[in-house]
Amino acid sequence: MTIQAILQHYWQHNIFRPLQEEIIQSVLLGNDTLALLPTGGGKSVCFQVPALAKEGICIVISPLIALMKDQVENLQAKGIEAISIVSGMSKREVDVALDNCIYGNIKFLYLSPERLLSELVQERIRYMKVNLFAVDEAHCISQWGYDFRPPYLHIADLRQIHPEVPILALTATATADVREDIQQKLLFKQPNVFTKSFERKNISYVVQQHENKMQRLLDVVKGVKGSGIVYAGSRKETFEIAQVLNQHGYNADYYHAGLEAEQRSKKQESWKSSKTRIMVATNAFGMGIDKPDVRFVIHKDVPQSLEAYYQEAGRAGRDEQKAYAVLLYNQSDRFKLERKFELAFPTVEEIKQVYHNLGNYFQLAYGSGAGISLEFDIGNFCSKYKYDVIKTLNCLKFLERNEYVSFTESVFLPSRFRFQVMNEELYNFQIQNAAWDSFIKTLLRSYAGAFDNYVHIREFDLAQRMNTSVQQVIEGLNFLQQMELLNYLPQTDKPQLTFISPRQDVKQVMIDKRYIEQRKQIFRQKMDAVFHYAEARHCRSRMLLTYFDETNTHKCGVCDVCLDEKRDANASDTTDLITNEIVRWLSVDPHTLDTLVNNIAAGTEKERITVIRTLLDAGKIKTDGERFYL
Template identity: 70%
Template sequence: MTPREILKQYWGHHQFRPMQEEIVTSVLQGRDTLALLPTGGGKSVCFQVPALAKEGICIVVSPLIALMKDQVENLKARGIAAMAIVSGMGRREVDIALDNCIYGPVKFLYLSPERLLSDLVRERIKYMNVNLFAVDEAHCISQWGYDFRPPYLHIARLRELHPGVPVLALTASATADVQADIQEKLAFRKGVVFRKSFERKNLSYVVQETEDKLRKLLDVANGITGSGIVYVRTRKETFEIAQHYRRHHISADYYHAGLPADERAEKQDAWKSNTTRIIVATNAFGMGIDKPDVRFVIHKDMPDSLEAYYQEAGRAGRDEDKAYAVLLYHPSDRALYQKKMQQSFPSVEEIKKIYHSLGNYCQLAYQAGEGISFDLDIAGFCSRFELDAIKTLNALKFLEQDEYVSFTESVFLPSRFRFEVLNEELYNFQIQNPGWDPFIKTLLRSYGGSFENYVRIKEFDIARRAGMSVQQVVTGLQQLQAFGILSYLPQTDQPQVTWLKPRQPNNHLYINKVAIEQRKATYRKKLDAVFAYTGTPVCRSRQLLTYFDEPEAPKCGICDVCLEERRQQNSGEITDHITSEIVQALSNGPHTIAELIPALKYGTEREKIRTLRLLLDAAKIKTNGEIYYL
């Protein structure tokens, strides 16, 4: 099928969005391709269509586990075989999934970047018929990017396994330096870059300096109709600000990555269906959510970079109707961010202390633990070892950079099971243990394919069908696992840490201090750009576009700066009209102020009096205190 036929069959669209077709064509021609498309620009279609047009499997690397799982489910719903391998999956489960990619009909394999560190994964990819490597959020490969992820640096090693396979790198925001870095790190061969302008003509960017941010949050919501997103710094604030809205009779809910997966899905669905008007969230919210009619996005606090701000603000107005991106700011914010910088870059000694504490928390002996994953309760870990939570999270990032551990926040994996015996052996077990027969039959009738693959289950559904309690179902699955009949993996929704290397004594732990200082300098530079954006009276859209290397961008005409300029221009015209009228009136003789002001047609009373004072100050008219004359 042609790309357009694939688009029509699987997505129901007759035409591609702007630039999608050119990107698809480039990939089908075997060229390494970098695509820069704004948030909501339809990046996934750019690799899904060419992958379906060719024999073989497409390997997609993405750091966004929730988005990966959404895309896998969406592909399956369209009848396309896809799977994701993420942190938290057991070795046996990964082994079976990789086998399906080699011998089965799987068209898309989604991998978290940490999985590229696994010898098992790399070895099995060698035997796959790969037709395309797609790298989503490709800015993560650059140390100059705002969200550098060290495991991305291993993507180039996949190219060594399949040197003839093209790479498609996708991102919504990248400066010229980051674009060059992406191509270098992914070993592009005569690559081509497709870049859609980052201009959003329907989006009005507004910066509001205020001492009362809570009041402004209400003002924006009351002044703009429709649904919105409010981004805040902490999980605690999501709850508090949502409550603030509700106290003022505005429908709102809160969202963060620490909530159970089913609760997050409920809140997300209620907002998407406009049952909830405003969602108050950390930056965990928004990736992969396609809600076109968002009318405003508010940032209560300063973003860490203009890249992050552009991406988050860009979730407003995807339907091309007028929308607003509002950033609330106060000069004291700079001092808060200086403190945040100190927490974001712990010392080498602090990093070593946190590493040592982590080894004790996981109960690992020295030189043990390589490849093993552990659930990590950050709050409990920090409390037990008396650590600062923010410094701990950032220390984990630097340990990840030096490839000692990898850390993934809130990995949700549903319960799964797989039969470990063949049909005949299972039948014999049922005959010899008739008490287990009804339970096993319930599993067999409810879940097909469970002899070949791990299948998702809901213990509640099994309990309802089998006339048991949920706890009895869990106990039954655990007992059958102990008998060797099946493998049962209970649901998990915890952050996870994976030891990439055996635990090292602290005197053998090398932390790259130079890399930390480089990251610190990059962070400071990006933060300075954010504060320059808030404080420079230049068209907001033009400032953003200049940052993203579009220096010739026109003024938008709809941001707060442009609207103020227009008001100033109009003010000058009104002053000219009032001046002309005053001079004309006084040329016919002196007037009292009570006679003069009502006789003027242009402007408000305040503008008329202001103009009168300007003319007096310039000595263009005179007064004796009672009458005015030329």
């Protein structure tokens, strides 16, 4: 099929969005390609279409577990074979998935970058017929980026395994330095960048400076009709703001990564279908959600970088209709961000101490633990060792950079199972154990393919089909696992900590102090750029475009600064018109205030009186107490 036929067949679109076709053609020609498309610009189509057009499998590297899950489900719904391998999956489960990529009909394998650190994964990729490596959120590979992820540096290892396979790197936000760095780190054979302008003409960027942010937020929600997102700085705040909005009659809900996966899914679906008007969320919300009719995005708290702000604000107005991106800002935001800056850069000793206590927390012997993933309750860990949670998270980032551990927040893995025996052996068990015949038949009827793959199950659905309780279903699955007939993995929604290398004595732990100082400098520059954007009185769109190295830009005409300038210019013109009329009327005869105000055509009554007072104060007109004259 041609790429146009593939687009029509799977996506029911007749034409590509701007730049998509050029990017796809570049990939099909075997070129390493960096594609910069704004949020909502259709990045996934840029690798999915060429991968479907070629024989073999496409390997997609993405740090966003929820986005991987959504894309895999969307591809499967289209009849396209796709799977993902993330932290928290058992070794056997990973083994089966990789086998299916080598010997089966899988077209897309989604991997978290941490998984590339595994020798098992790298070795099995060697035997796959790979047609493309797609790197999503590619800015994560750059040390100059706002969201640097050390495991991304290992993506280049894939070039040694399949040197002829092209790489397509995709991101929504990247400065010139980051673009260059991405291509260097991914060992591009030659520079090749496709960039769509970062300009969003339909979005009005607004910064409102006020001490009472909640009142300002209510004003925006009242003034702008339609669906919206409010980004808050903490999980607690999402609940509190949603509560206030509901109390004022606005249909709102809250969302954060700490909620149960099923709860998050229901809330997200309710908002996407416009049953919920406003979603109040942490930055965990929005990735991969293509809701076109979002009319406003409000940031109650200042973001840590303009990249993050642009990406989140860009979720407004994807239908190209008028939309608003509002940042609520006051001087306390500067203090809060400075405090975050302090917590973001722990000392080398603090990092080493956290590493040591992680080993004790999981009771790992020195020299053991390499490659294992463990459920990690960071709240409990910090409580036990009297640590600040934010600082601990940042310690984990630096331990990740030095490849001691890898931390993934809130990985949701649904329950799944796979038969461990062949059909005949299972049938013999059913004959010899009649009491289990009905249970096993329900499993077989409900889930096809469980002899070859791990399949996702819902214990609640099984309980309904079997007319029994969820607990009895779980007990039944556990019993069949004890009989070695199947392998059952219950669902989990816990953060995962993976020990990349064996536990070491803290004296042997090497932390790069120079790297910490470098990250500190980059963080400071990005923080200062946010303050400049919030506090300067220049066209907001122009400031964002300049930040992303777009030069020779023009004023947008629709941000708060541009609108203020227009109002000031109009006010000056109105004053001139009123002044000219006053002079004309008084040059003929003196007039009372009432007759003078009523005779003037320009401006409002209030504006006319203001100009009369100004002219009087300046001595340009006079009064005897009753009438005005020149």
